[in-house]
Amino acid sequence: MATARERVRQELTREILEAGRRQLATVGPVELSLRAVAREVGLASSAVYRYFASRDELLTALIVEAYDELGDAVERAEAAVPRADHGARWAAVCTAARAWGLAHPHEFALVYGTPVPGYVAPRSTVPAATRLPRLLVALLRDAVAAGRPAPVTPAGVPAGAYGDLLEIMGPDVPADRAVLGMEGWTWLVGRVGFELHGHLVGVVDPARADAAYAWEAAAMGTALGLT
């Protein structure tokens, strides 16, 4: 049974985080300031220190939230697709990740953009950060188990360089396909970042950006051996 104080404390912690998120709707992670957050909540800036030991700690909490929200979005989308349709599952992941990124550009930058200067992410962000890649691992494992034909790959994959990845994948996924899966993740994040940061201006017609992305994702899915 939580004491009144404890309940209020939890509530205010939430309010501070929400104010941080609201800040991120208009301003990037670098400009996110503890003082502005305090102002939003209606607290003295010094009061925030009762809840977060420093700006970095607040950032960490926001990073975890962002990763989790992205993870939620992607997992939800992927779970809605028939298990056997691996191409569609991949497409769902891609679509959801991009939609989340477009809807939350600063949160996307917070987790997948250039790191905030001076900030070092603590280990505590790892579980949330790995939700998306872990989902892709599961997807790839299913595709291999279901006998999706292997894509052509170069010889000599340096399996030793990917120790942990291969362990997570399990013994049934060949090294080359595991690494390809990681390339899919890389492409996905890179592609959303490209669109968000204006590198596709003049390349992809904004009016047909959805269709373009969908095709690209599908092509990538084929390359990864998911179709």
Place this chain on the structure above:
Amino acid sequence: MATARERVRQELTREILEAGRRQLATVGPVELSLRAVAREVGLASSAVYRYFASRDELLTALIVEAYDELGDAVERAEAAVPRADHGARWAAVCTAARAWGLAHPHEFALVYGTPVPGYVAPRSTVPAATRLPRLLVALLRDAVAAGRPAPVTPAGVPAGAYGDLLEIMGPDVPADRAVLGMEGWTWLVGRVGFELHGHLVGVVDPARADAAYAWEAAAMGTALGLT
């Protein structure tokens, strides 16, 4: 014939830019300050305004320089490879781009990272920015012309969404391969960013990062129809 004043002016402009680059060796684009640059050069901060109208203009000059240096590195590496070996040319581009990124992480962030808050890149950065993608365009065109077998792609590529890209590619490159080429660029930049920003910690063994990258690039090259 340049007057003495003009020559000194050019020299100092160079010195300021070099000081900016030196700043970027230790500090990210966001933290790059006009005052610190002035200090480096041994000028009053106000004097820099005789050379650059604002911090943004200085940033623009540095961005163009960074794109050009990356472009130089990549073009030089690619030019050294026999024209007919498209896979090796792609590998050279990939290797050079990554090497440049690892050697100049902050310059990489300057051009391919999260945009600096408040800064908007003027059109004048476009020619330098497009050197890398244009090189890939040429490479892909050569590969198609040489009859490299087309990779399997999904049906229904929304060619209309990529108007400018297809025009640049020319009529001999099928739309699907052109778009795949762009995916290669996306992957390349995303992959270097991932490595730079720590997203591959615990995935790729740092001691074998080069070999890992080389294989991944080769796999990507295969997927793009360059081998």
Place this chain on the structure above:
DNA sequence: TGTACATCAGTGAACGCGCGTTCACTGATGTAC
């Protein structure tokens, strides 16, 4: 149930920092005759 004390939340002032940019100025370089 009531009292005495300890814990905690929140305040507001202050510290020290570095930034981009402006401005009136001095002195040197260039130009026109």
Place this chain on the structure above:
DNA sequence: TGTACATCAGTGAACGCGCGTTCACTGATGTAC
């Protein structure tokens, strides 16, 4: 070649800003007897 004036480079002080963080404090909430 020499002079008179215009142009330009560089200075240093100042403006105004917002930041993260600390600290001594007040008052409210919780706890032990």
